[in-house]
Structure formats: C-alpha cells, structure tokens
Amino acid sequence: MSAGAQSLASSPLGRFAPQATFLLILVALIDSQLIGAIAPNVAEGLGVRPSTVAWGVTAYAIAAACVALWLALWHQLRDSVKWLPRSALLFGLGSLITATAPHIGIFFAGRAVAGFAGGMISALAIAALANSSNYDRRGRRMSWVAVAYFLAPVFGVPVGALLAGGYGWRPVFAVSAALSVAAAVLVAMLPLPSVISDESRDRHEPVEGRREGIAGLWQLATRTRSTRLGIVSAFFVSGGLVGFTSFLGIWLTKGFGASPRAVSLVYLAAGIGAVGGGAIGGLLADRIGKRRVSVASSKLMALALLIVPAVAWGTPLFVLIAVTALFASIRVAPLQALVTEIVARDDRAVYIALRNAASQLGIATAVAVSQPAYDRFGMVGVGVVCCLATLIAWIGIARIDDPHDRSGSASTRSRLASLARVSIVAILAAGLGLPWMFSILVTKAGTRPDERDRPDTPATLGASFEDVTFTSVDGNTVSGWWLDAAGRRTTIVMTHGLFRSRWEVLARAVDFWKRGYSVLVYDLRRHGRSGGEFVTLGYDERHDVEAALEYARTRAPGNRMVLFGVSMGGAATLMAAAESTGLTAVVADSSFLSLAHTVDHHLKLVGIPPIPFAPVLTWMTALRLGFLPGQFDVRDAVRRTSVPVLFIGGTDDQRMPVETVLRPLAAASSNPLSRTLVIEGAGHGHAYATSPGVYVDAVDEFLLSVP
Numbered sequence: 001m002s003a004g005a006q007s008l009a010s011s012p013l014g015r016f017a018p019q020a021t022f023l024l025i026l027v028a029l030i031d032s033q034l035i036g037a038i039a040p041n042v043a044e045g046l047g048v049r050p051s052t053v054a055w056g057v058t059a060y061a062i063a064a065a066c067v068a069l070w071l072a073l074w075h076q077l078r079d080s081v082k083w084l085p086r087s088a089l090l091f092g093l094g095s096l097i098t099a100t101a102p103h104i105g106i107f108f109a110g111r112a113v114a115g116f117a118g119g120m121i122s123a124l125a126i127a128a129l130a131n132s133s134n135y136d137r138r139g140r141r142m143s144w145v146a147v148a149y150f151l152a153p154v155f156g157v158p159v160g161a162l163l164a165g166g167y168g169w170r171p172v173f174a175v176s177a178a179l180s181v182a183a184a185v186l187v188a189m190l191p192l193p194s195v196i197s198d199e200s201r202d203r204h205e206p207v208e209g210r211r212e213g214i215a216g217l218w219q220l221a222t223r224t225r226s227t228r229l230g231i232v233s234a235f236f237v238s239g240g241l242v243g244f245t246s247f248l249g250i251w252l253t254k255g256f257g258a259s260p261r262a263v264s265l266v267y268l269a270a271g272i273g274a275v276g277g278g279a280i281g282g283l284l285a286d287r288i289g290k291r292r293v294s295v296a297s298s299k300l301m302a303l304a305l306l307i308v309p310a311v312a313w314g315t316p317l318f319v320l321i322a323v324t325a326l327f328a329s330i331r332v333a334p335l336q337a338l339v340t341e342i343v344a345r346d347d348r349a350v351y352i353a354l355r356n357a358a359s360q361l362g363i364a365t366a367v368a369v370s371q372p373a374y375d376r377f378g379m380v381g382v383g384v385v386c387c388l389a390t391l392i393a394w395i396g397i398a399r400i401d402d403p404h405d406r407s408g409s410a411s412t413r414s415r416l417a418s419l420a421r422v423s424i425v426a427i428l429a430a431g432l433g434l435p436w437m438f439s440i441l442v443t444k445a446g447t448r449p450d451e452r453d454r455p456d457t458p459a460t461l462g463a464s465f466e467d468v469t470f471t472s473v474d475g476n477t478v479s480g481w482w483l484d485a486a487g488r489r490t491t492i493v494m495t496h497g498l499f500r501s502r503w504e505v506l507a508r509a510v511d512f513w514k515r516g517y518s519v520l521v522y523d524l525r526r527h528g529r530s531g532g533e534f535v536t537l538g539y540d541e542r543h544d545v546e547a548a549l550e551y552a553r554t555r556a557p558g559n560r561m562v563l564f565g566v567s568m569g570g571a572a573t574l575m576a577a578a579e580s581t582g583l584t585a586v587v588a589d590s591s592f593l594s595l596a597h598t599v600d601h602h603l604k605l606v607g608i609p610p611i612p613f614a615p616v617l618t619w620m621t622a623l624r625l626g627f628l629p630g631q632f633d634v635r636d637a638v639r640r641t642s643v644p645v646l647f648i649g650g651t652d653d654q655r656m657p658v659e660t661v662l663r664p665l666a667a668a669s670s671n672p673l674s675r676t677l678v679i680e681g682a683g684h685g686h687a688y689a690t691s692p693g694v695y696v697d698a699v700d701e702f703l704l705s706v707p
Contacts (some may be wrong), residue, residue, distance in 0.1 A: 154271030243366030480522025487516020497567030650682025
C-alpha cells in the first residue's frame with residue numbers, strides 16, 4: 001500500500017473501506033448472475049441459441065473454481081489488500097472482453113476471465129474483511145458480504161435486464177467493466193486495515209511442513225475436524241438453498257399458473273427477506289454467537305423448506321418464501337465469520353476459495369438430485385431433498401469449533417435443558433408433525449392407480465363423445481368428455497370424488513346419455529388428466545364445477561343445467577350451486593357436511609382421539625390451502641341454494657352416515673321439491689353400483705319433476 005493510500009485509509013474516509021469492498025463484491029455478483037436474465041439478448045446478438053449462451057455460466061464457474069489452486073501455488077497472491085484492486089481490474093477486463101466479443105468463443109473467454117477474477121474477489125474480499133476485524137465484531141463485517149449476495153439478484157439483475165432490453169446487452173457488460181474499475185480505485189484508495197488480536201495470533205501459529213499446490217490444498221482442507229466440516233458445510237449450505245430456488249419459479253408457474261409478473265413479485269419478496277436477513281445476521285452473531293446463529297437459522301430454514309411446498313398460492317405463500325429466504329441469509333455472515341477463524345490468517349483466502357468451489361459443486365449436485373425428485377413428487381420432493389441437505393449442513397456447522405462459544409460445557413443443568421428441548425420437540429412432532437404429514441398426503445393425492453391408465457371411454461359403452469378441455473377461473477386446466485344428446489334438452493355436469501376420476505361416473509353418465517341427457521364428465525384438479533397442485537377437498541374444486549357448468553352452457557346454450565357430484569364432488573357441486581345462477585337442479589351423492597365435521601368423524605373412524613388432533617388438522621389444512629375452516633361449510637351452501645336438490649346416500653355408508661350427514665343436509669334445503677334417496681346396503685359413494693336401475697330411475701324421475 002502506498003503512503004498516500006495509507007494516509008487516506010487512516011483518515012475519516014477510511015471508515016468507508018467496508019462499503020468500498022461491498023461495492024466491489026456487489027458489482028462482481030451482479031455481473032456473474034446476469035447471463036440467465038439476458039441470454040436471449042446475447043443469443044440474438046451473436047447469432048446462437050440461448051442454450052448455447054448458458055454455457056457462459058459454466059465457463060465462469062469452472063474458472064472461479066480454479067482460484068483455490070492458483071492461490072495455493074502463488075503464496076504472494078494471498079495478500080488481500082494488495083491483490084483485491086488488481087482482481088477488480090482483471091474482472092473489468094473480463095467484462096470488457098464480454099462486451100466487445102465478436103463471436104461466441106470470445107464471449108466465453110471473457111466470461112472465463114471474469115469468473116477467475118470473480119473467484120479471486122470473493123476469496124480475497126472475505127479474507128480482507130476477516131483480517132480487518134476482531135472475531136467478536138466480525139459478524140458485522142461479514143454482513144456486508146451477506147447483503148451483497150442477496151442484493152445482487154434482487155436489485156442488480158433486474159436493472160441489468162432492463163438495460164439490456166432498452167439498449168442491448170453489450171452496454172450492460174460495458175457498464176459492469178466501468179463499475180469494476182471504479183470499485184478497484186475505491187478499494188485501492190480505501191483499503192481495509194489489518195487487525196489481529198494477541199489471542200488470534202497465539203491460536204494460529206505457523207503450520208510446520210506446510211505444502212504447496214494440490215497437496216497443500218488437501219492439507220488445508222483436512223487439517224482439523226473444523227476445516228473439514230467447513231468445506232462439507234459449504235457444499236450442503238449452497239446446495240440446499242439453490243437447489244430449492246432453482247425449481248421455485250417452475251413450480252409457481254406450472255403448479256398455480258402464476259404469471260411472470262406474479263413470479264417476479266414472489267422473488268422480490270424473497271429478496272427483501274434475504275437482504276434483511278443478511279443485514280441482521282452479523283449483528284445477531286456478534287451478540288449471541290456465530291455458531292449458535294448459524295445452527296439456529298439452518299434448523300429454521302430446514303423446517304421452512306418442508307412447509308413452503310405444502311402451501312397453496314396466496315399471501316401466506318409469499319410470506320413463507322420471504323421467511324425462508326430470511327433464515328437462509330441470516331446464517332451467511334455468522335458462518336463466514338466462523339470459518340475464517342478456524343484457519344490461520346494467511347490461509348483465509350485459500351480456504352474461502354476452497355469453500356466456494358465446494359459450494360459450486362454442492363449446487364450442481366443438489367440441482368441434479370432435485371430434478372428427478374421434482375418430476376416424481378413435485379415441489380414437495382425438492383423440499384425434502386433440500387431439507388435433508390440443510391440438516392446435514394446444520395450438523396456439520398454445529399461441530400465446527402467456535403473458540404468464543406462456551407456453551408459446549410456439560411453440566412447437569414445443561415443436560416436437563418437438553419432433555420426438556422428434546423421432550424418439547426417430540427410433543428410438537430406428535431401434535432403438529434403427524435397432522436401436517438396427513439394433511440399433505442391427502443391434499444397432494446390424486447387418482448388411485450387402478451383408474452390412472454384405464455383405456456375405456458364412453459364409446460366402450462356405446463356412447464358417442466368428444467374429448468374436451470377448459471380452464472377454471474383460477475387458471476386450472478380441466479380435461480373431460482362431452483356426450484351430446486338432444487332428447488331431454490337437459491345437460492348434466494357430473495363430478496367425481498376424491499382419489500377417483502371421470503371413470504367413477506362413466507357408467508352412469510352413459511346411462512343418462514341413453515335416456516336423452518347431454519352429459520359433461522371431467523377430471524377435477526390434480527385428478528385423472530387435469531392439472532393442479534393441490535386437492536382442496538372440494539373448496540377450490542367448486543371453481544372446476546363452475547368452469548364445467550359454463551363450458552356446458554357454451555355447448556348446449558338452450559338446455560336446462562343440472563349439477564351432479566359424488567362424495568368430494570358432491571361437496572364441490574353444492575358449494576358451486578350456492579354461487580351459480582341459471583341452474584335447474586342439483587344431485588348430491590354422498591356429500592359431507594363441512595370440513596370440520598368430516599375431519600372429526602374420520603379421526604373417530606380410525607381410532608384417533610379428535611381432541612386435540614381434529615382442530616389442529618382442520619385448521620392446518622384450511623390455512624395451507626388458503627381459507628378458514630368456517631368458509632368450507634356445505635350445509636350453509638345448501639341453505640343458500642334455491643334450486644331443488646336430490647340427496648343420495650347408502651345405509652352402510654360409515655364415512656357419511658345417513659342420519660348424521662345426509663338428513664341434516666336435506667333439512668337445510670328450503671326448496672319443497674328437494675328429495676332424498678337412500679339405497680339399502682350401499683356404502684360410501686356406491687349407491688349406483690349397488691342398485692344402478694333404481695339409482696338412474698330415481699334421478700330421472702327427480703329431474704322430470706323439476707319444472
């Protein structure tokens with residue numbers, strides 16, 4: 001450092017040295033993450049496919065991964081104060097090469113130069129921040145790193161993408177080059193001071209027999225249990241986070257039909273949470289302890305990764321994603337502060353570079369493992385994979401030695417406290433975990449296996465039909481069959497039950513068609529061939545019923561309209577009938593009273609005490625799916641339905657008993673033409689299968705009686 005620079009660093013302006021380093025890290029991070037956002041612009045300018053441009057990310061990552069070896073080979077490069085501004089200039093050169101690249105080969109070369117320099121900046125900047133503060137205040141220093149990590153995608157990448165759209169992609173990288181040079185000047189003028197306490201000096205004596213090159217890297221990584229765990233934790237920390245975020249946008253788009261604008265708002269919420277967490281993580285670490293904060297935030301993040309995929313679209317999902325990002329970012333500063341303390345001062349830059357390489361490998365592995373998990377189990381599968389990665393990271397972090405954390409001393413009091421914590425966790429797991437798992441199993445279920453690949457169609461039973469699709473009001477794509485008939489000038493919209501599909505009502509649909517009724521049969525969301533992320537037990541399925549009704553009206557505009565549903569389909573049908581106009585009648589076969597009543601009754605059937613599990617399961621399911629339990633009251637919907645309803649049940653129905661479910665529903669109807677049909681010996685949803693002739697005759701007679 002020159003005398004002028006030393007003087008400026010010791011002046012009042014010197015207190016802005018961390019901010020100068022933060023600016024450099026931020027510029028490098030924004031530049032490195034821009035490719036994904038502006039790949040189409042680059043591809044068009046260079047005359048290649050966008051997927052080819054994406055290889056620029058690979059070139060960047062490979063070059064960045066080589067930094068650890070370079071630092072190990074050239075020991076003098078570890079002088080962070082000296083080499084940090086030079087790395088910034090090299091980064092600017094890489095961005096300039098990228099901006100002026102005449103073809104894709106030079107573009108890749110520019111990204112490789114920028115990647116190498118970016119890896120240097122990351123390692124040297126973190127080492128410099130660590131060297132500029134004592135351990136008890138290092139968390140605050142590392143908060144600058146954490147904020148830069150998460151501010152880059154939230155602020156910088158959208159701005160860069162906007163500039164690329166308005167002025168082209170080359171000026172974006174030219175601006176990046178200019179900002180890198182400006183940051184280099186600032187870092188050179190405002191270098192971070194080097195501070196080392198006597199305690200730290202005593203703890204990190206020079207290591208005898210230190211090796212160079214690859215052998216030296218291996219020796220550094222495996223020197224102690226803490227250094228080994230520091231590398232392992234980097235692999236799983238980054239893998240658990242990026243593996244999840246890599247599929248988040250896909251899930252929101254495919255699962256909920258979210259628009260690009262809505263998805264961007266979700267990421268904005270996550271970014272705000274992440275920036276906030278990065279800012280407070282270091283402060284908490286300096287007050288509470290680096291390892292403690294890292295461990296606690298990892299535990300909470302692991303839990304959040306299981307919760308988010310089980311929540312339906314809405315404000316709660318936005319909030320949970322932001323909270324997950326908050327937990328993920330809180331641990332960044334404490335962890336960086338902790339791992340820089342477990343190696344000698346001169347080894348910090350090399351060790352950070354090693355951890356960065358492990359992070360990149362962890363990201364690649366997590367994404368590779370999460371892909372088949374997403375294909376098979378959806379976002380829940382990704383959540384489980386990333387939760388496990390985060391739990392492994394937590395275990396590793398918990399075993400890293402924190403020289404300033406005295407909480408590890410054993411005592412009777414601490415053992416009792418640990419026992420109390422374990423007991424509380426066990427109680428919560430039984431009282432909340434089991435209902436949560438059951439709720440997910442039900443609401444993530446679909447059509448049972450024996451119906452998934454059935455080849456028969458209405459034509460198999462002698463009816464003419466047409467494959468149709470339509471969209472519900474909340475964006476769900478619905479698939480079904482349209483059976484056209486002109487005899488009765490009446491259309492029946494038929495809805496199946498939980499775990500079933502259109503095949504459940506196929507035979508009776510053909511029976512009604514043969515009697516002259518037009519019939520629309522279809523698959524509810526997440527059943528059969530229809531899309532959808534969650535089963536809501538009839539609450540949101542009412543939108544599918546409403547969409548089916550509107551579609552039927554377009555196909556037969558002069559027909560009378562009848563809604564028909566079985567079990568969950570019956571509940572959805574009655575809920576939709578209360579909100580629809582222009583109906584002639586409703587047929588509800590084996591519907592239930594309400595969500596709360598159904599949960600309570602079914603727990604009794606399987607021998608589980610309703611208290612406390614029924615209220616927990618009811619509220620947990622309702623809040624996950626975006627409504628309050630009181631809003632899902634089928635009996636109240638019947639009260640609000642003015643058209644006549646035929647209520648069908650069976651004497652052997654244990655799930656929806658005649659006396660406690662069917663009769664109260666029928667009593668709630670105010671229309672004098674409403675009727676009940678109870679089939680002797682029929683179980684739940686099996687009235688038609690038990691007595692098909694009686695069933696069809698009764699429905700036909702009922703519809704004929706309605707004017």
